[in-house]
Amino acid sequence: MKNDIKEVLFSEQDINKRIKELGMQISKDYEGKFPLLVCILRGAFMFLADLVRKIDIPMSVDFMAISSYGGKTDSTGQVKILKDLDTSIKNRHVLIVEDIVDTGLTMDAVTRLLSTRKPASLRIASLLDKEERRLLPIKVDYYGFKVPNEFVVGYGLDYEERYRNLPFIGILKEKIYRKE
Ligand code: IMP
Numbered sequence: 001m002k003n004d005i006k007e008v009l010f011s012e013q014d015i016n017k018r019i020k021e022l023g024m025q026i027s028k029d030y031e032g033k034f035p036l037l038v039c040i041l042r043g044a045f046m047f048l049a050d051l052v053r054k055i056d057i058p059m060s061v062d063f064m065a066i067s068s069y070g071g072k073t074d075s076t077g078q079v080k081i082l083k084d085l086d087t088s089i090k091n092r093h094v095l096i097v098e099d100i101v102d103t104g105l106t107m108d109a110v111t112r113l114l115s116t117r118k119p120a121s122l123r124i125a126s127l128l129d130k131e132e133r134r135l136l137p138i139k140v141d142y143y144g145f146k147v148p149n150e151f152v153v154g155y156g157l158d159y160e161e162r163y164r165n166l167p168f169i170g171i172l173k174e175k176i177y178r179k180e
Helices: 012-029 045-052 105-115
Strands: 005-010 036-041 060-068 079-083 093-101 121-129 142-146 169-172
Touching: 005 012, 005 142, 012 045, 012 121, 012 142, 036 045, 045 093, 060 105, 079 105, 093 105, 105 121
Parallel strands: 036 060, 036 093, 093 121, 121 142
Antiparallel strands: 005 169, 060 079
């Protein structure tokens, strides 16, 4: 698996350190608000699991599975809900936990949908922010790292369902997804 990685961008230690900082910030900002963390499956499962252990205020979690139609390394913004939330988010302080915001099309669709359910507040925590590729002005309220315009995998992020189990985040070699 490691042979398919062009460059490691963030090591396990880098990720742990940054998530600790994010957890502290979120704990401070949501004190007394009993936030609901909404994990977007499948890419954000690892980030959520590590993030919640760094949050030291009462909170709850729920999961939403979506699929975005698109090419192998691009999304189109048309999202289909494969698994909806089990929790009512009305009057809750909702924090969406995502793996990466790229064009912003997916987060635009998800935030528009969740807004119709009248949460008390709605914010986004994304481990990675590929800001350069943004097509819609999605604001990431909490981000782990900014990434360049490259296809990255590991720590929950996949290419065709593979590489999610890498403990670090790295750039996938182009030859893996540009097979002619
Ligand atoms: P967006 O709708 O273009 O913002 O794309 C969001 C989704 O595309 C993410 O939730 C990922 O599933 C996927 N994605 C975008 N860029 C990458 C990447 O570099 N690696 C792995 N998945 C990515």
